[in-house]
Structure formats: structure tokens, C-alpha cells
Amino acid sequence: MEPVSPVFAGRAAELAELRAAHARACAGEAAAVLVGGEAGGGKTRLVTEFARDVRTLTGPCLDLGAASLPYAPFTAILRRLGRDAVVSLMPAAALPELARLMPGLTAAEPPPDDGTGQMRLFEHVLALAERLGAQDPVTLVVEDAHWADRSTRDLLSFLFRNPPRAGVLLVVTFRPEEPGTRPLFADLARLPHATRLDLPPLTRAEVADQVRGILGAADPAMVRDVHARGGGNPLFVEALVGSAGAAVPGSLRELLLARVRRLPEPARAALHAASAAGDRVGHGLLAAVTGLSDPGLSEALRPAADHGLLVPDGDGYAFWHALIREAVHEDLLPGERSALHRRFAETIGRSPELSDAPESALAVHWQGCGDHAQALAAAWEAAWERQAAAAYAEQLSLLERVLDLWDRVPDAEPLTGCTRHAVLEAATAAAGAIGEPGRGLPLIQRALDETDRRREPAHAARRLTLRAQMRGYQGDEDELDDLRQAERLATGPVRVEVLTRLSSRLLVYGEMDEGERLGREGLALARASGARRAVAHLEITVAEAAARDGDGDPAALERLRHRPLGPWERLRVLNTLAHCRLNTGRPADALALTAEGLAVAEDSGLTHSAGLAPAVNQVEALYRLGRWDEAAGTLQKRLDRHHAPAFRVHMMIWRIALLAAWGTGPAPDPEALAVPLDAGFPQTALPLAQMIAEWRLAEDDRPGARAAVDAVLRHPRLTVQPCHLWPLLETAAHAGGPRLPEIAAVASRLPAATPVAEAHAAAVTALTGGPAAWDAVITAWERMEQPYPLARALFHAACADLAAGDRAAAASRLDRAAGIAGRLGAAPLARRISERARRAGLSGPSGGPLTARESEVLRLLARGRSNREIADELFISPKTASVHVSRIIAKLGVSSRGEAVAAARDRGLA
Known part of the structure; x- marks a missing residue:
């Protein structure tokens, strides 16, 4: 050996x-x-x-x-x-x-x-x-x-x-x-x-250990030679041992082939045949291809096994190392390689039970011997084998191979049973399934270029729909133009397909009325034709359109919630209902819906796919309810387990929100901060821009806040979903600056049809120079049980009271706002409240009593301990220690750690 x-x-x-x-x-x-x-x-x-x-x-x-x-x-x-x-x-x-x-x-x-x-x-x-x-x-x-x-x-x-x-x-x-x-x-x-x-690479000493293991001793001259020639590559070293001092080939490939060429002729022939099959080949298949009997093949391969080139592997053989197979196969002459591929193809064709390789292996063998017709037929069959295995990328590659061979095979259409245009459509759909529109667009464009829209309206409609799908994946708004053209052309079953896609995409673009109308038409057609999958999809689309992000009627969604649905459909309904509850100021209801959705995802094995949307909604609901510790813990738990970029961007929106509200915490992923705010879907861009601006404001960085606002105000679909725009407009108004008139103008044209929107609208009006209706804003947030916006509204109402000379009302509101900020640990807001009270000559507001844990933290703070030292001493995390410090600062109505210690000593707390 x-x-x-x-x-x-x-x-x-x-x-x-x-x-x-x-x-x-x-x-x-x-x-x-x-x-x-x-x-x-x-x-x-x-x-x-x-x-x-x-x-x-x-x-x-x-x-x-x-x-x-x-x-x-x-x-x-x-x-x-x-x-x-x-x-x-x-x-x-x-x-x-x-x-x-x-x-x-x-x-x-x-x-x-x-x-x-x-x-x-x-x-x-x-x-x-x-x-x-x-x-x-x-x-x-x-x-x-x-x-x-x-x-x-x-x-x-x-x-x-x-x-x-x-x-x-x-x-x-x-x-x-x-x-x-x-x-x-x-x-x-x-x-x-x-x-x-x-x-x-192995060092010379390590090569010496390797040589010693092989030979029992390591001659220094041999080690130097082998190390120099092999470059510290272990396989190269093994091939070189025993050749030192001789005429040694200069490459690893030549060294490996030298081992092959020392074999007897029958072993070399069998090894060459095995290399055409791949890294592994079954005994029965190799015997049939070589024409050897079972004992004859075993005898022929024995020297290859003894020389460490081939090893038994189940009921077949595998090359000891992939490099050996590469070298052997590349050493074949073109005619030898072609003949071997033909023998494999013919043998598998006659006796498919001999091969456990997929249909695509047969396609490779036929193509390897230049039989394009057989290669095309085998690739076509293999493509659907791949689709059944949910291997869409390989399906696409095989369909591209079919298209490459198409013009070389005169009877390609009868061999496949379909037209070239149908292959182009199937390949485009596969490209969509793997999210590679760049490969799909040229394919469907070829089909469209060869389509007579007057004579083939149904085909044109289907192909326009596929092109729209590819454009949608690229964020190209021309997708709606394609879909509307397809809708004008489509009749019969194709019309159901087109309306299903068009109605759902219209909702994404905020075209609720048109989406609902076309969705209802598609639903009626789908029911009449018995297209059950389309019926389920369209029922949800119509219900979503009717709900209008919470602005409309959610009754249809509620009915669907209690109907038997598949897990993906049920999750879609629950997510939309949770979204509507959040937009109508009912975060507790939204939280219950997310729990139901997460349970469906867990039970259905969809936690890491369809379960990600309710996970984001869950964190948002906790944040809205002021349960920030729970929100932060849930968020971190999800981030530890899920690293998909799109999901992390959505979670980063709420990490930034917590960072802005607490004034401390983990930094957001850099990838989230690099997301363009003037492009993409507004459902992501607008909340992300809002929270980045809030974060900058919390750090007294008004230019940074205005930069985020300026970027997102250029978004081409800024106003399609008021539920995302209203909170952004309020934050933009807080940032102030030369954009205020533009912000006021946008707000004046935007409907405010939910309690949440009404609260934001009143605040925007007050902040941009209109009548200050802060009492209405306060009442709205009280009813919706959302403490943080309530505390902010109380603060701004107090500022308005001071401007009007009503110091008693201002003091009461500042004290109440400070109490909420203290309970939440909203340190930046607490500092603003404290500073405003001091400037007005009011007594410092109290944020409520310290908890037992906060008293422990305060005592350590008074001894000069850092957050990490506090964490170590109390067996908590540095982040938790930081949150406790922020809450102490807020409750004491001060603006720094030093002021907190001084205030605590003055009051006998430390």
C-alpha cells in the first residue's frame, strides 16, 4: 500500500x-x-x-x-x-x-x-x-x-x-x-x-513527524527534500515519501498519476472507468460498464485499493481522495472520455436499477459523449426530478441546459412534450423560486419578444406576469405596468393567475381600492373554476384590503382566522390582524395574536420562515406596551437564533427604538444603518428612518436626525401607507429645521383614520405651528395604554403650559411624565423633563421610589463602581446594570451619574 x-x-x-x-x-x-x-x-x-x-x-x-x-x-x-x-x-x-x-x-x-x-x-x-x-x-x-x-x-x-x-x-x-x-x-x-x-502548510518539524509515522524514521535530508517539494501539503508529502532523490514529477497531479501508472493494466482500465462516474460508483454498474464479471472486477481493483487510490464504500467504491479522481479523469484522452460516458449512459438506460445517481447524471453522460438529443431528454426529466426535491437552483441549471441544446436537436419539442417558450417560462419560475431575477428576466424577455400579443393574449399575459414577478424581486415598480397589461389581455384560468398576483401587489403599493376590486373579481372567477389554492390566497387579499392597515373593516380577517386554513395562510391572517391592532392602538391584542401566530409556526415547523413576521410584531407590541425589558430580551433571543439579513433589519428597527428610549444598550447592526432610506419598501424604510432619527435626537444630534428625515422624505412611495408615515412625521416635527413646512403640508394631505394616526396628527399640528391640542394627544395615548408616547405628550403639553404661563399645570404634567419615564427607564426623556423643570424654576419632579435592586445599584454607584463592576458584584449583565442606572437617573430627575450620587446623598439614599 x-x-x-x-x-x-x-x-x-x-x-x-x-x-x-x-x-x-x-x-x-x-x-x-x-x-x-x-x-x-x-x-x-x-x-x-x-x-x-x-x-x-x-x-x-x-x-x-x-x-x-x-x-x-x-x-x-x-x-x-x-x-x-x-x-x-x-x-x-x-x-x-x-x-x-x-x-x-x-x-x-x-x-x-x-x-x-x-x-x-x-x-x-x-x-x-x-x-x-x-x-x-x-x-x-x-x-x-x-x-x-x-x-x-x-x-x-x-x-x-x-x-x-x-x-x-x-x-x-x-x-x-x-x-x-x-x-x-x-x-x-x-x-x-x-x-x-x-x-x-505543515512546518518542516510536522513533516518530519508525518514521515516518521510512515517510515518509522525521518532522515533529515529526506525531510528537507519532501518539505521543499511538497510545500507542507500532507497529501503531497505522502506521495513524495519514498521518491526522494529520484526523478520526482513537479506537480501533485503528476505524482498521483505516477501511482496510477504503476498499476497493472486491468486496474488502470477499471480506475479510468470509475473516474467517469464521479467520486463514487456502484460495483454492479462498474462491472457492467467494464464488461468484467463480479470476481473479475474485484481482482482488477484490488491493486488500486492496495495502493491507496480506491476504497470500498458500501456496495461500491470511492476514490481515496477527490484529487486522485480529478487526476485520473483529466488524464483520459477525449475519445476515451466520450466512449466511457456513452457506456455509462447506455448501461444506465438499459438497467437503471444499477445506478442510484439522479437523472441528471444520465444527462451528463449523454452530453459527455455528444448525444445531444439524449442529453436534452435526460436533462428535461432531471429538471422535474429536481423540482420534486425542492432543488430549484438545480432545476434552473438543467432547464438552461435544455435551452442550450434546443437548437441542436431537431425534434426537441416531441422529446420534451412542450414548446421552447414553455421551457423559458418554467426556467423563469425556477429563477423566481431561488430569488435570482437577474437570471430569470432575460429568459422571460426572450419569450415575450417572440410572443404575438394579439394572437396569443393568454400566453402574453402569463409571460408579462412572470416578468412582473422578476421585476418585483428587483424592486422595480414597472412590475405594476406589466401586471396591468397582463390583466387587460388575460381571460379564463390565466386571468385568475394574473388577478391573484396583481391584487396582492397593489396592496403593497397602497392601492387598496383597486386591489380589493380586482381581488373580488379574481375570487369569483377562482370559485367558479374550482381553483382552491387561488381561492384561499384571494380571500386573504380581499380581507387585507378591506382592513386597510386598521383604517377599514377587519371583520373578514376575523372570520378567516376561525376558518380551517393551512399554516402559511393562517399565519398571514394572524400577522395582518396583529398589524391592524398595532395601528389602531391595541398592542395588548396584537401581542395575543403574535403568541397565537408563533404557536402555529412552532407546531407547523415554520419558526424560521413564516414565524419570523410574528416575532417582529411581538417585539413591537411589547415596546408599545412599555414592557421594554421583555422586548429587549425577546429581541436578543431572536437575534441569537436568526441571522437572515432581512429579518435582522426589521429587528434592528426595534433595537434602535429601545436604544433611543433608554439612552443605552447594544448598538444596531451596521447593515441596518446602511439600508437606503429613499428606496425599497416603505414598510421597512419609514420605520427605520423614524427610529434612527429618534436615536439621533436622544443623543442631541439634531443634524443627524434631520439627515435621516431628509433621506426618507425622498421615498417615491412615501404616502402609500399612512400607518407608517404618521409616526415618522411626528419624529420629523420633533427634529425641526427647514423641512417643517413640507412636513406640515404632507400631514395636511394625509388621512388620519385610526386613533394612533389621530394622536400623531394632533402632535404634528402642534409641533409645526398649528393649534396645540396636547390634551387630546394625552387622552388618546391614555386610552391606548402606551406609556412612552404618553410621557412625551405630557412633556410637550407642560412646555405649552409654561409658554401660556400656567405653571401649576406644567408642574403637574412634568411630575407625571417624570414618573412614567422613571418606570420605563427612559433616561433621555427624563433628563429633558428635569432640565425643563429646573429652567422654569419648578421643583424637580419625582420619578417614583427606587426598587430594592435600584437601591443596591445606587449604593454601588456612590462607591464609584462602573457598570461592569456593578454587574459583577450583583451577578447581573452589564446591560442590565446600565438599564438600572438609567432608571435611577430618571427617577431622581437628574442628568448624570454624578448628579444621581449627589442627589441620593442629599436625600439620604446613599
Whole structure:
């Protein structure tokens, strides 16, 4: 056998890092490790050494390009786990979904894919990992992820961004030099719970250890030679040992081929044939392709196994290292390679039971031998195989291959049973499913350019709808133009499809009346035609339009809430109702709805997808109710578990809100602050701009606040949803400056149809020079039980009282506002209240008695302790200590830590 060192040379620090990550996972922390190293650099050996002492399930990615089985490493992990274990761990409803990865898991078919199949699959894989870890800590290893298909990469990204609970460590190995996947691994490595290990070359001393393990001794001259030639690459070192002093080939590929060329001819021929199959090939298939009997094939391959080139793998063979397979396959002459691909294709075609590879492998073999017709047919079949597996990226690649071959195959249409335009439409839909409109737009544009809209109105309408979908993903408002053109052309079933899309998108753009009208028309057509999925979607759209963000009638949504619906539909209804409750000043009701939504998401395995919207609404409801500690804790818990960028931006809105209100706390993600405020959806841009402006105002940075306001006032869809604009306008009015007349003008044209909008409208009027109706604002916030805006309204009303000379009313309101600010810990507002009272010559307002914990903190504060020292002494977090200090400052009606200590001493509190 060729030299393989039994000694694990070097990598001690990297092994320690892996073990430390495993310890963190076992202790309940999120943990993941990315192991990067050049080809032959020892990634697998490192992970193998680590796996000796821990429970590990490993799945490799295979170097098969488009022929790769989607989710191959996860399929391998499930197979190693075993059917019985999966069935015992997962609920029956999850098994048909997981059967996409593990055929034969259950007799039940996966449910029809409504576009959420991939996300449901991802959720179930995460749930399975968590249940495994709850039983006993487990490490999931995905090897050679630089070869991963796009769907596997998406699943890996999902698991990294939504790390499993305690007991699960994710380990991924990859080659950093592969440009296609480099950005993905760089992005994942930035996650707070991820550790990246880049394996350096072995030192000369470590090479000596490796050589000593192989030969029993390490001649210094040989070590110097091998280290110099091999550059510290472990696989190169193993190939070089025994060749020192001889004429040694200059590249690793040549070294590996030298090992192959020393084999007997039958072994070389069998190895060449195996390389055309990929990293692994079944014994029966390889025997049929080579024409050898079972014993004959075993005899032929024995020398390859003895020389460390091939290893038994289940009922087949795998190359010892992917580099060996690459070298062997690249060494084939073009004619040899073509002949082998044809033999594989013909053999699999005659006896498909010999191959467990997907249909796409057959397409690769046919294309490899230049048979375009067979390659096209196989790629077409494989594309739908991929769709059934919820592997939309691979489906798109295969459909693009079909399109590339189309003009070379005269009978392409009868082979596929459809037109080229239908292939273009299917490919566009697949591009939409993976969120890559840049690939989908050129495809559907080709179809549209070749469509006669007068003769083919239905086809034109469908293609315009697909183009609108791609444009919508890019944030291009031309999507509405496409949809309106499609609506004018569409009749019959296509009209239902168009109206379903158009009505829901009109709501996003604030066109509620038109959205409701067209939604009702589509609903009637869908009911008449029996299109049940469209009926459910359109019923919700019509109900949402009628509710008008809380401005209208939510009765239809309430009725739907109590109807039997699928989990995605039920969550959509609950989220919309919670949104409406927030907009009508009923945060307690909204909080109850978010709890119901989160329970539906948990029960349905949708916590990390459809469950994210109720999670955001939950934090907002807690913030509105003044339950800021709960809001901050819930927010942090979610941020620890969810790292999807869009979700984090929405959560950052409320982190910034808490930071502005408390005057202290964790900083927002830089990515959230980089979001353009004059573009994108107003549902995100307007609240984000408002909270950034509030934060700047809390820090007395009026120019910064006005800059945020100025940016968002340029938003092209500024006024489409008044529920998001009214709070922004009030904050803009607080910021003041030259924009005040513009703010007043916008407010004068904006409807204020909810109690929340009315309160904001009255405040904007008062702040921009109109009549000061602060009593009405105060009454409104009292009724809605929202303490923070109530305290702010009391403060501004007191300022108005002072301007009018009513000092008694001002003192009463300032005292009440200070009490609320103190209870909330709203330090910036408390300072403003205290300073205004002092300037007016009023006695300092009292924010209520200190709690027992606040008294402890105050005593430590008086001894000069920092927040961290207070935290250490009281066994609390520095953030909690900071909040207590802010509340003490607010309750004492002072503006700094020093003033708090002085006031406490004056009053005998410290």
C-alpha cells in the first residue's frame, strides 16, 4: 500500500479549536466551524481525528457538477442515521418532506409544492438536527462544500443563520481557492457563533513527524527534500515519501498519476472507468460498464485499493481522495472520455436499477459523449426530478441546459412534450423560486419578444406576469405596468393567475381600492373554476384590503382566522390582524395574536420562515406596551437564533427604538444603518428612518436626525401607507429645521383614520405651528395604554403650559411624565423633563421610589463602581446594570451619574 501516515502530524491548535466549539455546543451555545484548506491540505484528516471522541454524522459533497444529487451530504447523513431513527425522532407530517432527501422514508408523497417546499424542507432538517442534539450531542459534518450544489449551499446557509439549539455542532470543510463559493464562506464566517479555521502548510518539524509515522524514521535530508517539494501539503508529502532523490514529477497531479501508472493494466482500465462516474460508483454498474464479471472486477481493483487510490464504500467504491479522481479523469484522452460516458449512459438506460445517481447524471453522460438529443431528454426529466426535491437552483441549471441544446436537436419539442417558450417560462419560475431575477428576466424577455400579443393574449399575459414577478424581486415598480397589461389581455384560468398576483401587489403599493376590486373579481372567477389554492390566497387579499392597515373593516380577517386554513395562510391572517391592532392602538391584542401566530409556526415547523413576521410584531407590541425589558430580551433571543439579513433589519428597527428610549444598550447592526432610506419598501424604510432619527435626537444630534428625515422624505412611495408615515412625521416635527413646512403640508394631505394616526396628527399640528391640542394627544395615548408616547405628550403639553404661563399645570404634567419615564427607564426623556423643570424654576419632579435592586445599584454607584463592576458584584449583565442606572437617573430627575450620587446623598439614599 502507498504511504499513509498513521501519525496525526501538526494541526494541534485547529483540533483544540474544534473541541472548544464542540464544548460550546454541548453547553447550550450556538456553534459552527468552517475548515478551509487547499486540496490535500488535511481537512478530512483533521475532522476524522476530531470525530474519534464525539458522535459525528458526515456527508460529502461530490464533484459531479450538474449531475450531483441535490442535498447529497444531507441525504448521506440521513442514511447514516437510519430510517428507524428518523421516523422515531420526527412527527409523521414531516416524513413526506424529508423523503425528498431520503426516498423510502415513508409511503406518503410529499405535499404539492406551493413555492414553500424548500423552506419547509429546511425547517424539518433543522428540527431533526435539534432533536438529535437533544438526545445526545452530535456533530454534523459536510465535507468538500466547495462542490456543493446550490440547494445544498442554501440549506447550509439556512442552518448557519438559524443555528440549532444546544447539542449540535456544524462543521463544514471547503477549499478557499474555489472562486464560486468563496463569498458564501466568507459571509458565513462573519456570523458571531461561527469559527473559521484555515489550515496552514505543515512546518518542516510536522513533516518530519508525518514521515516518521510512515517510515518509522525521518532522515533529515529526506525531510528537507519532501518539505521543499511538497510545500507542507500532507497529501503531497505522502506521495513524495519514498521518491526522494529520484526523478520526482513537479506537480501533485503528476505524482498521483505516477501511482496510477504503476498499476497493472486491468486496474488502470477499471480506475479510468470509475473516474467517469464521479467520486463514487456502484460495483454492479462498474462491472457492467467494464464488461468484467463480479470476481473479475474485484481482482482488477484490488491493486488500486492496495495502493491507496480506491476504497470500498458500501456496495461500491470511492476514490481515496477527490484529487486522485480529478487526476485520473483529466488524464483520459477525449475519445476515451466520450466512449466511457456513452457506456455509462447506455448501461444506465438499459438497467437503471444499477445506478442510484439522479437523472441528471444520465444527462451528463449523454452530453459527455455528444448525444445531444439524449442529453436534452435526460436533462428535461432531471429538471422535474429536481423540482420534486425542492432543488430549484438545480432545476434552473438543467432547464438552461435544455435551452442550450434546443437548437441542436431537431425534434426537441416531441422529446420534451412542450414548446421552447414553455421551457423559458418554467426556467423563469425556477429563477423566481431561488430569488435570482437577474437570471430569470432575460429568459422571460426572450419569450415575450417572440410572443404575438394579439394572437396569443393568454400566453402574453402569463409571460408579462412572470416578468412582473422578476421585476418585483428587483424592486422595480414597472412590475405594476406589466401586471396591468397582463390583466387587460388575460381571460379564463390565466386571468385568475394574473388577478391573484396583481391584487396582492397593489396592496403593497397602497392601492387598496383597486386591489380589493380586482381581488373580488379574481375570487369569483377562482370559485367558479374550482381553483382552491387561488381561492384561499384571494380571500386573504380581499380581507387585507378591506382592513386597510386598521383604517377599514377587519371583520373578514376575523372570520378567516376561525376558518380551517393551512399554516402559511393562517399565519398571514394572524400577522395582518396583529398589524391592524398595532395601528389602531391595541398592542395588548396584537401581542395575543403574535403568541397565537408563533404557536402555529412552532407546531407547523415554520419558526424560521413564516414565524419570523410574528416575532417582529411581538417585539413591537411589547415596546408599545412599555414592557421594554421583555422586548429587549425577546429581541436578543431572536437575534441569537436568526441571522437572515432581512429579518435582522426589521429587528434592528426595534433595537434602535429601545436604544433611543433608554439612552443605552447594544448598538444596531451596521447593515441596518446602511439600508437606503429613499428606496425599497416603505414598510421597512419609514420605520427605520423614524427610529434612527429618534436615536439621533436622544443623543442631541439634531443634524443627524434631520439627515435621516431628509433621506426618507425622498421615498417615491412615501404616502402609500399612512400607518407608517404618521409616526415618522411626528419624529420629523420633533427634529425641526427647514423641512417643517413640507412636513406640515404632507400631514395636511394625509388621512388620519385610526386613533394612533389621530394622536400623531394632533402632535404634528402642534409641533409645526398649528393649534396645540396636547390634551387630546394625552387622552388618546391614555386610552391606548402606551406609556412612552404618553410621557412625551405630557412633556410637550407642560412646555405649552409654561409658554401660556400656567405653571401649576406644567408642574403637574412634568411630575407625571417624570414618573412614567422613571418606570420605563427612559433616561433621555427624563433628563429633558428635569432640565425643563429646573429652567422654569419648578421643583424637580419625582420619578417614583427606587426598587430594592435600584437601591443596591445606587449604593454601588456612590462607591464609584462602573457598570461592569456593578454587574459583577450583583451577578447581573452589564446591560442590565446600565438599564438600572438609567432608571435611577430618571427617577431622581437628574442628568448624570454624578448628579444621581449627589442627589441620593442629599436625600439620604446613599
